[in-house]
Amino acid sequence: MIKLTNINKYYRQGDHRFHVLHDINLTVDQGEFVAIIGESGSGKSTLINIIGFLDDDFTGTYFYEGQPIHDYTRKQFSRLRNQNVGFVFQNFKLIREATVAENVALPLLYAGQRRREVGERVTAVLDQVGLHGYENQLPQNMSGGQQQRVSIARAIIGHPHFLIADEPTGALDTETSQEIMNLFKSLNRDEGTTIIMVTHDPHVAAQCERVVKIIDGRVVSDSQGAQNADK
C-alpha cells in the first residue's frame, strides 16, 4: 500500500542544510500495525509527516496505492489526506471552542457533507471509542485520555485507509496509555485498519506487530524487514 524508495529530506536553516532523512526505504502493507521508534530528533516524525501527506518537500519516490505522491501538488494533498488518512497527535489537536461532535465531524464537513447528514456517523464513532453521549461537551473540560479518544474518533470517522499516530500516548499516564493502545489494537484487529505509530515508549512499541527503528535519519532495524524485503 505504501512504498517509499530512497527518500531524502533536508531542512534549510539559514545557510545550513540539515540532512534529516537518509535514503529511507520502507514498505507498509494493508492491515499492518507498525511502530516507528527512535530518539528525539532522529527524524521519525518527519518520516510519518511524509507518509501522511503532510509534507511534500522531499526527494525520492513515494507510491501510495500506485499513485506517484512525489508528483502531487499541495492542493491534491488536501484531498488525499481527507479521503485516505486519519491523524492522531500527541497533544490531541482539538479545536478548543468547538464541541466534541463538531471536532469529530470536521473531516466529513471538509469532504462536502451536510451537518445534519453526519450526526449518526458521529454518534457511531464516539460509541466505538467509548465516549457515548459526549457530543456536546467541550474538549477543554475532558481528561487527556478522553480527549485522545475524541481525536481517534475524528481520525476514523471518514473510514481512512490508514491511521498516522504521532506519539499518541506521549501525554498520558500508563493506565490511560494502555486503554488507548487497546483501542488501536482493536481497530487494527476488528476493522483491519492500517496503523503507523511513532513512539519512544518501548512498552507501547512492544505491543505492535512490527517495529521500525530509526537513528539519525536512517532505518537501522525492521522487525519484519526481512519478510518485506522478500516480497
Added chain:
Amino acid sequence: MRISELLRTALRSLRANKKRSFLTIIGIMIGIAAVITIMGIGDGITQTMYDKFGNNTKQGQQSTEIYYLPDNENSTVNGFTQQDLTNIDNRFGGEIRRVRIEHATANLNTHAEIGDVTKNVTVSLLKKPTTAVKLVAGRTLSANELVTGQAVALMKLSLAKRQYGTAQNALGTTVTVGTTTYQIVGVYKDQAEYSLDGDQNKYGAGVLLPADLYYRGDAVNQGDTIKLTFDQGSDAGRISKRVAKYLKKNGTAANQGSYQYEDMEKELKQFSSQMSIITKFISFIAAISLFIAGIGVMNMMYISVSERTQEIGIRLAVGATPANIMMQFLVEAVALTVTGGLLGFLGGAGLAHLIAPLLSHSIGGGIHIHAHITMTAFLLAFGTSAAVGLIFGILPARQAANKNLIDILR
C-alpha cells in the same frame, strides 16, 4: 466545505471574541451611519423642495404659472385678459392642456380703508361659509351672502381691537377694499400665519371677504397670473418659457409691464445638484473613516490568524484545502463588516429621522424636512461594508491559507 458551514464557523469564532468583534465593528458603524444620515437628510431636503416648488408632477399632470408685473407699481392694468387666453390656446393648444387665469384667494396683500385709516392688510376670500375660524363677536358669512355677493366681511380680533378697542365695537363698521365697501358682520380669533404642515394659513389673514364679490364683473376675466396645465411627460419648463416669450411680444399689456416665467424646476435641479456635491463631499470624509475602520478589521484579522494557527493546522490536517481556510477567514471579515454596515444603516436612518425635525425647526418658515431613506442607501451600506470586509480581509485570509502545515504541527 459548504457555505452554510463556513458561515456557522465564522459566526461562532466572532462570538467567541465578542468584545474584540464589537470594537472592530464600531468603526464601520460610524462610517456607514454618517453616510446614511447625510444621504437621508440630503434626499429629504431635495424631496421637500420638489414637493413644494416643483411642477407638481405627483398628481399626474404638471402645472406652471406665468406672472405679469406692471412697470408702474400702482397701475391697475391687468396682464391677462380673455384675449390672451384665446391667443395662447390657439398657438400652444397642442402642447398645453389647459390655461386659465389664476385668482388668488388666500393672503392677498392690499390696501384697505378701515374706518378712516388706510392700512396694509392681508385679505383672504371665501367661496363657501367657513367653520375654520372661531368667532368672538357677530356672525359668520352665510352661504346666501357669498353667492349673491353681499358686501359683508369678517375681521381679525387683533385688527378690530387696535382700530375700535373691542370686538363688539367693530361690528357694523366698514372696510373698503378697492372700490367696494364691506360691512363687518363678525370678528374672529387670530390664527397663525402658517399652518402646521408649513403652508400659508388662509385664515391667518386680517379680513375675510366674499370671493364672488371681490372678483366680480371684468375682474373675473382678467388677472395678473395664469396657470398652465400640462400632460405628464411634456417639457413644462420649456413650453412655459416660450409662452412667456410670446406674451412679451403679443400680450395685451406688453407695453405696460413684463410677463415672467420662473422655472422653479430648473432652479430645483441646480439646487439638487448642489446638494449632491455636498453629499459627495461628506461621503468622501466618511470614506476616510471607513478606510481607517478597514485597517482596524485587517489588524483584528491578522491577530485572529496568528492566534488560531493551531486551529488552521488542525483544519488543514483533516483535509481542508488552503482555499477553504482562506474562505473561512474572508467570510469572518465580511460577516464582521456587514454586521457593522447594517447596524450603521439602522443608526444612520434613526439619526436622520431625529435630525430632520430639528433642522426644519431651525430653518423655520414652515419648511418641513423629512428624512428620506432609500433602498439605494440600504444597498450602499450593505455593499460598502461587504467591500471593506473583502478588501481588508483578503490579505490576512491569504496569510492564513498559506501557512506551512509542517511548521504549525511541529
